[in-house]
Amino acid sequence: MQNKPSKGILLVQLGTPDSPNTSDVRRYLTEFLMDGRVIDIPYFNRTLLVKGIIAPFRASKSAAIYKTIWDEQTGSPLMHYSLIQQKLLQEELGGEYHVELAMRYQNPSLESALKNMESMLLDSIRVIPLFPQYASATTGSVIDKVMKIMSNWQYIPEVSFVSNYCEDPLMVETFADNARRHSIESFDHILFSYHGLPVRQLGKVDSSGALQCPENGCDSCKQTVNKYCYLSQCYATTRAIANKLNLKEDSYSVCFQSRLGKTPWIQPYTSDALLDLANKGKKKLLIFSPAFVSDCIETLDEIQVEYAHEFKGYGGEEVHMVESLNDNPKWIQSLKLMALNES
Missing domain, CATH: 3.40.50.1400 (Rossmann fold)
Structure with a gap:
């Protein structure tokens, strides 16, 4: 028994x-x-x-x-x-x-x-x-x-x-493996697009109310890992995946998607990043979405359909998405x- x-x-x-x-x-x-x-x-x-x-x-x-x-x-x-x-x-x-x-x-x-x-x-x-x-x-x-x-x-x-x-080795390795299937060297730029948050929520981790977060985040949070700062952890995940893939610093950037309402959210916004890259002559993009461990509406529609359409409207040509962790x-x-x- x-x-x-x-x-x-x-x-x-x-x-x-x-x-x-x-x-x-x-x-x-x-x-x-x-x-x-x-x-x-x-x-x-x-x-x-x-x-x-x-x-x-x-x-x-x-x-x-x-x-x-x-x-x-x-x-x-x-x-x-x-x-x-x-x-x-x-x-x-x-x-x-x-x-x-x-x-x-x-x-x-x-x-x-x-x-x-x-x-x-x-x-x-x-x-x-x-x-x-x-x-x-x-x-x-x-x-x-x-x-x-x-x-x-x-x-x-x-x-x-x-x-x-955010820096789990096997999670990072899985995202890297998924990216390699897309022939990374064939893309003009790589975007790491994370789910967005209102800026005010970043500062609320400090109960004293003393922490004031700028819209595009503190420089220190982009370089170190703060275990209670979402922005810091997004950059930590990005660094870990980029290091695993040996990406050059100028070959990738971080942005944030899924805004709601008029209040300031973490920047740069993914839509703005797409416009900026198109204006710089980038034609073919590979997009990670490492805030999601399973493909969902934010990846399958927002990235593969909505953002792909936006990028082409700005003069770009192709947007490819790195699959989520799913059942790997x-x-x-x-x-x-x-x-x-x-x-």
Whole structure:
């Protein structure tokens, strides 16, 4: 008789709508954007903005985009690869471990995943948010929600969190391997495009309020690794991948995508970077998106469709995207080491 698992691993992704229908997309957007760590303004103002403007007007447009990447059999790419990662990690860890998957927003919910783990009376739970770089709006939100849910448990097992893995060797190696398939030397320039954040959120890591972050980040954060600064970790990931590929400093640059609203976000914006490169005569670009461990709407549509169209409109010719980690065996080994606390 096989022994019951005694250790739990909880993988947490951002989330995806249950379907590409407008109603499901609206529900997803509402839950996501109503998180006070995502849109960090007073609750009343956030409610008016999200439920009165963004969700009603953006849902149908987003639904149309989701339909272009949705597979009838496997659903959203994010869910597809997340389930594969869960399955492969479970196989790697064996029967002593139970690997659960949850989405921070929508399904499978953190509530349902943790309820299942609670019933197993596990000795320990290790939470791995599937975001390489720490940000309050992603990893911070996951940790916050997990702690709130577990605070109601009658017993609390040993709990640990992986807060970031921005320079994880196997993650870096996987991105580098994926890039080599594209014949790097054939491109005029390489962009590292990360998900953006409002500038004000960078400064909030200092509870004293003394830290003031410029829109394009502090020079020190671009050169050193601050374990609580998202911008610093994005540059750390970039340096690690560039060093692995022996890229020259003038052959690549960093930018940030997915702005929302008129408030300043981290710069340079990806759209501005595309225009600048086109004006400099660059014709063929290779784009990394190392904030994402699974291909999703931000990579498959925003980069491969939207930004490719923009670049061609500016006079460029080609945009190619480096695939995310997805189901690559090296990435699964990276997750295994994190699960075992050996990374």
